[in-house]
Amino acid sequence: MYNLLIVDDEPLILESLYHMLVKKYGDKFLVYQAPSADGALEQFRNIRVDLLMTDIRMPGMDGLSLVRIVEKEWPDCLTVFLTGHSEFEYARQAVSGRTIGYVLKLDGDRAIEKIMDKAYDRLEREYEEKSRFLKMSASWQEAVPLLRQDILKQMITTEKWTEDKKRSLSHKIQASGMELSLEKNFLIAIISMPPTETQHQVRNRTAALPPIETPHQARNQTAALPATEEETDGGNVWNAVAMSRIQSAIMESLKGAFRAYSAAVSTHLFLLLAQSEDNRPLRLKGFLEIALSMCERMDLKPPQIYLYEEQTALEGLTGAFSVLGRKRFELTGEGGIILCGLDAMLSDYTWREEGPVMGRFNVEKLSESLSYGNAADFRTVMEEVKQNTPEDNPAAQIAVYTTFASLLLQAILNYLPKESVLLTHRNLGQIANYSAHRGFLDACRCLEGLADDYFRSREAVHDNSDHYIVHKVNAYIMQxxxxxxxxxxxxxxxxxxxxxxxxxxxxxxxxxxxxxxxxxxxxxxxxxxxxxxxxxxxxxxxxxxxxxxxxxxxxxxxxxxxxxxxxxxxxxxxxxxxx
Known part of the structure; x- marks a missing residue:
């Protein structure tokens, strides 16, 4: 919707134009009015004006002088001149690049509608061009980090790559500006953040220090502690800051030697993917050791880095990421680099090879679809997870079911009003108990029915809200x-x-x-x-x-x-x- 400002010193004409344009173009323009050029300039200072419709002959500053100021100060604004017969030639000469045209006051509504339609079409074309430009500039640049993170997550969570999936990924990589080739092998590592003390731990440690002897010492020691109780749940705030600084140090060390990209996997872990002409894991290890030295110089506790010891193709990234995750639980250290590979089994543990059943990425997508009421996305993810759940693994099936059930119940409690009867007619014991169903597919059908009812209820709430708003608007108008x-x-x-x-x-x-x-x-x-x-x-x-x-x-x-x-x-x- 655009803003239209009408300027005329004759009250009858101003009011008539205002009401006619509100009635005819109220769905396309917010209409404002001013009785003089000075009043119009005041409006320009308070609102963005897309289209100016101004009389030419007015007391004080005339319409032409007004437009000269507008074109200089607000160059995006378009202009339509209102004229009398005696000013016809005068108006014709005033037409510039930002002027749509002129209309005679006595020509009636049809002439005004014709020039308004022309102005609206011009604004639509110009804003479409601006939006295309913005996608390639500031607004687009803001979206690039999120797109890159989504790409990296997709690369480590997709087990089966079809040609269509590869083509889609390639388009995303190109759009994000990432210099990665799907035809070449990748180097992969995960960086685990060192444990960080919480405020509670710091205060307990400080309490064990020798007594403070002077007020000056007391002030200095107190100043060293955080001033608020923001962080009491395991150091998430502090870890986020440390993680950002460590991530920056690592990426700076790899710059020029590798085409490297990183993405947060959790509050304590981030993923690293890299490629280079000399794509050797040991060469990457050498640059990562430089990064750890930089962390120490910055007074940051070095992270633990788990580096996959072989190059891997796109299809092997999921398996490599799974190996690194296992090694992270088997092997811990005080900061350093551990080479990990399928043949370097350093323990007697055996691991399942099917990989994560749900995965953090799918859980995030499911939560988002429930939050925004997007039924299609929810069904797509649920169907994909069902197909990838092993038939001979009851534990995996129970894990999938309980995750879906938990997300659905949370959504019903969070996003439906208290008056909703969705749960009152349901057997909550059956929903919460996987064993109450005749197998995995029967259990999933129960949840799919609950999900369908949830999305229908969300739609009904939305429709009821719309009708309530209209009722409130109508009541206000009548009063x-x-x-x-x-x-x-x-x-x-x-x-x-x-x-x-x-x-x-x-x-x-x-x-x-x-x-x-x-x-x-x-x-x-x-x-x-x-x-x-x-x-x-x-x-x-x-x-x-x-x-x-x-x-x-x-x-x-x-x-x-x-x-x-x-x-x-x-x-x-x-x-x-x-x-």
């Missing part, structure tokens, strides 16, 4: 017909952006807000005109149309007769009675 009923004012009442409110109202009622306001004002006008003692000016004020002349124009345009003609018609229909 404030004599006041300003611009889209901006009504949007503030219900707490919605005017453009969103406009679309919502049209979707629910199949009417624009302007049409509803016009209908209600006409109803009130007819009711008031039935009282012969009320003056036209008084009726105009009570219907929010301000002046008798504009009320007359409004009433005739929408009914085909003047207010007086309507009154006469009412009088003629009443039988004459002698007092």
């Amino acid at each position: 404030h017909l004599a006041e300003d009923l611009s889209m901006t004012t009504i949007g503030e009442v219900v707490g919605l952006h005017p453009s969103y409110l406009s679309r919502l109202y049209k979707k629910v009622t199949n009417l624009s807000l302007g049409q509803y306001i016009t209908a209600r004002r006409l109803d009130l006008a007819r009711e008031l005109l039935a009282d012969p003692c009320l003056r036209t000016q008084n009726i105009a004020e009570r219907t929010g149309l301000n002046t008798a002349s504009y009320f007359t124009h409004f009433f005739k345009k929408n009914t085909g007769m003047t207010p007086q003609e309507y009154r006469n018609q009412l009088i003629e229909g009443i039988p004459w009675q002698n007092g």
Whole structure:
């Protein structure tokens, strides 16, 4: 939705144009008005104006002088000139690159609609071009880190790569600006953050220090502790800061030698993927040792790095990541680099080879789909996980089921109102107990039914909310017909952006807000005109149309007769009675 500012020093013309444009273009423009060029400049300072419709001849600063200022200070604004017959040639000469054209005041609504349609089309084209440019500039750059993280997660969680999946991944890599080749092998490592003391641990350790002898010493020791109790759950805040600094040190050390990219896997772990012409793991190990030295110089406790000792193709990344994860639990250290490989089994443990059943990535996608009410995404992930769950592994099946059940129950409690009866008609014991079902597929069907009901309930809540908003808007309009009923004012009442409110109202009622306001004002006008003692000016004020002349124009345009003609018609229909 765009902002339109009308400028004219004649009140009748200004009001008439305002109401006509609100009625006709209320779903495309937020309409503002100003009675002078100075008033228009004040509006420009408070709002972004996309289209200026201004009279040329005005007292004080004229329209041409106004437009010269606007084109200099707000160069994106388009202009439409309003002119009289005597100014026709004058207006024609004033047309510039940002001027849509000019319209004669006496040409009527159709001429104004024609030039408004032209202006709207121009704005749409220009904003489309701007959006394309922004995708390649600042806004796009902000999205790149998230896209890269999503790419790396996909590379270590996808077990079966089809040609379509590879092609899609290749497009993502190209769009993100990553210099990775899917045809070449990768080097992979995981970096585990060192444990960090919490505030509680620091305070306990400090309490064990020798007594402080002087107030000066007391002030210094207290100042060394964090000032707030923000962090009491295991050091997450501190680890996040340390992790960021360590990650930066590692990536800086690899710059120029490797095409390397990293992504957080958890609050204590991040993934590293790298490629180079000399793609040897031992060469990468040497550069990572430099990074650890840098961490020590920065007074950071060095992380533990688990480096896969072989190059691996795209299809092998999931297996390599699984090996590194196992070694992280088998082998711990005080900071250093451990080479890990399939043949370097340093313990007698045997591990299952099917990999993680659910995986953090799928859990995140499921949680997001439930949060946003996206049924299609939820069903896609659930179907994929079901297909990848081993038929001969009951423990894996139970893990999948309980994860799905937990996420669904949390969503029902978090995103449906208390009045929802979704759980009251369900056997909660059956939902919580996997053994109550006749196998894995039967258990999943139970959850799929619950998920379908959940998404239907989310949709119903959304629809009910929309109808409630429309009801609130209609009630406000009926109580404030004599006041300003611009889209901006009504949007503030219900707490919605005017453009969103406009679309919502049209979707629910199949009417624009302007049409509803016009209908209600006409109803009130007819009711008031039935009282012969009320003056036209008084009726105009009570219907929010301000002046008798504009009320007359409004009433005739929408009914085909003047207010007086309507009154006469009412009088003629009443039988004459002698007092």
